[in-house]
Amino acid sequence: MAANALRREALLDAAIAVLAERGTRGLTFRAVDANAGTPVGTASNYFANRDELIAQVFEQIGVRLAPDPDEVDRLSQRTPSTELFADYMRYIVARLSAERDVTIALFELRLEASRNPRIAELVQNWVSTGFAADVAFNDGAGLPGGREQLALFHYALDGLMLDRLTAPIDPSTSTDQVIDRLVDGLLK
Structure with a gap:
């Protein structure tokens, strides 16, 4: 379970990096996986869709800026x-x-x-x-x-x-x- 939480956090941090580098149009599951160094399809296993990914990115932004x-x-x-x-x-x-x-x-x-x-x-x-x-x-x-x-x-x-x-x-x-x-x- 701890590994899953760590991987989710790594994927969210990767999504933040993708947003900063490529903007929202570049935010795809494939781009997140590539940035996180995880196999293709990993992000889609953690987030049901792009909207859910973005919602959780807001939570991660809050954590990182706290x-x-x-x-x-x-x-x-x-x-x-x-x-x-x-x-x-x-x-x-x-x-x-x-x-x-x-x-x-x-x-x-x-x-x-x-x-x-x-x-x-x-x-x-x-x-x-x-x-x-x-x-x-x-x-x-x-x-x-x-x-x-x-x-x-x-x-x-x-x-x-x-x-x-x-x-x-x-x-x-x-x-x-x-x-x-x-x-x-x-x-x-």
Whole structure:
């Protein structure tokens, strides 16, 4: 059973890599098997269809982008402030940047949602659930900003990540400087 769970995880990681490299149109069971180094037909034994594969890819993206509890604990020891809020934003951007393929795969799925209602439903559920958790965390941590400001930060960070992962508008401006300016503009 453990081997099956490990193989399923490897197939999901391979699907993420395929999405990042080839986009949603390149996401086939054959491509996933090739990327995972498994025999042809393996992915179809684990996932009933492409929609199920994509649904489980969202779960795997969540696992791969999850914050390190020790880092969250370290940050939570500090007094709530706009500076702490900025450091949480930096930590989010660092995780998204470190997991480049995962972030690109997520962007690919979000773009595909504009063309595919089934994927749109998955994306909407994933985004809504994540946003609600972010609002709850922010409120629970006593950080500045409410639901509206957090939505604005989501919009800004999505744009920032798209910029940094593709063709930056201004590569000479550091990501930290951008985050500081966003925090200053939205919270002060």
